[in-house]
Amino acid sequence: MQNEKHRLSFYSKIISISLLIILSACSSATFFHITPVRPVNELISEALKASPPVEQGEFRNPELFELTKLDSTIHLEIGYATNNNFLSTPLYSQARAFLQRPAAEALVRVGQKLRAKGYGLLIHDTYRPWYVTKVFWEATPDNLKQFVADPSKGSKHNRGCAVDLTLYDLKTGKTVDMPSLYDEMSDRAYANYSGGTDEQRKLRDLLRAEMESEGFTVYEFEWWHFDYKDWQLYTIQNIRFEDIPQPTP
Ligand SMILES: [Zn+2]
Numbered sequence: 001m002q003n004e005k006h007r008l009s010f011y012s013k014i015i016s017i018s019l020l021i022i023l024s025a026c027s028s029a030t031f032f033h034i035t036p037v038r039p040v041n042e043l044i045s046e047a048l049k050a051s052p053p054v055e056q057g058e059f060r061n062p063e064l065f066e067l068t069k070l071d072s073t074i075h076l077e078i079g080y081a082t083n084n085n086f087l088s089t090p091l092y093s094q095a096r097a098f099l100q101r102p103a104a105e106a107l108v109r110v111g112q113k114l115r116a117k118g119y120g121l122l123i124h125d126t127y128r129p130w131y132v133t134k135v136f137w138e139a140t141p142d143n144l145k146q147f148v149a150d151p152s153k154g155s156k157h158n159r160g161c162a163v164d165l166t167l168y169d170l171k172t173g174k175t176v177d178m179p180s181l182y183d184e185m186s187d188r189a190y191a192n193y194s195g196g197t198d199e200q201r202k203l204r205d206l207l208r209a210e211m212e213s214e215g216f217t218v219y220e221f222e223w224w225h226f227d228y229k230d231w232q233l234y235t236i237q238n239i240r241f242e243d244i245p246q247p248t249p
Pocket residue numbers: 001002003125157162163164225226
C-alpha cells in the first residue's frame with residue numbers, strides 16, 4: 001500500500017489502524033487483509049481496460065531496469081504476486097522488481113555498501129503498474145480509502161521511483177528483525193519510532209542512512225518505503241512486468 005498513504009494525517013491513520021485491525025479476518029501474522037468491496041478478478045479486468053491520467057509537462061523516457069539482473073545479491077519477496085497482501089489475492093502476474101535506471105543504479109550502490117557490512121537487500125515492491133493502483137482503490141471500502149492512492153493522481157511506485165525494502169543477513173540468508181513487520185500499520189512502522197530493541201533500531205537506521213546516501217528519502221510513517229529524488233521527472237506508467245522491454249546486453 002505504501003506510497004498511497006503518504007498524505008495521511010497522523011490521527012486519521014491511527015483511527016484507520018483500528019478499523020483495519022478489526023477488518024482483518026485472516027490469521028496471517030505477517031500481512032494485513034481487508035474484505036474487497038467487489039471481486040478482485042472483476043476489478044483487475046476492468047482496470048486493465050482503463051487508462052491512466054494524462055499528465056502535462058516534460059518527462060524523461062522511461063527505462064525500467066530489473067533489479068535482480070543488475071545485482072544477483074538483491075533478493076525479492078513480492079507479496080503482491082502472492083496471496084500474502086492486503087487483498088489476499090495476487091495482483092502481479094510475476095514476482096519481479098523494476099526501477100527507473102538512475103534509481104536502480106543508486107540502489108545497487110546501496111547494496112554494495114551494505115554488503116561490506118554483512119547485509120543484502122530484500123525487495124518487497126518497486127514499480128507498480130497504474131492499473132494495480134486502480135484495483136487497490138476500487139477494492140478498498142470508503143472508510144479505508146486513505147490507505148490507497150487515488151488513481152487519478154497515481155503514486156511514486158507508478159513512476160518507477162519508489163521502493164519498499166528491508167535487509168537480509170548475508171551469512172544466514174534470513175530477513176533481519178526490524179521494529180515492525182512490512183506493511184504493519186502501527187506506530188512501530190514509523191521511521192523515527194523509538195521503541196523496539198537497540199539492534200532493531202540500529203538496522204532500520206543503517207538501511208535509512210545508506211539509502212539517503214544515494215538519493216532516497218524515507219517515508220516518515222514507513223521505515224521500508226523510500227522515494228528516489230528524481231521521481232518528478234517520470235510520468236505514471238501502466239505497462240505490465242511481462243511487457244517491460246529489457247536492454248540487450
Ligand atoms: Zn511503498
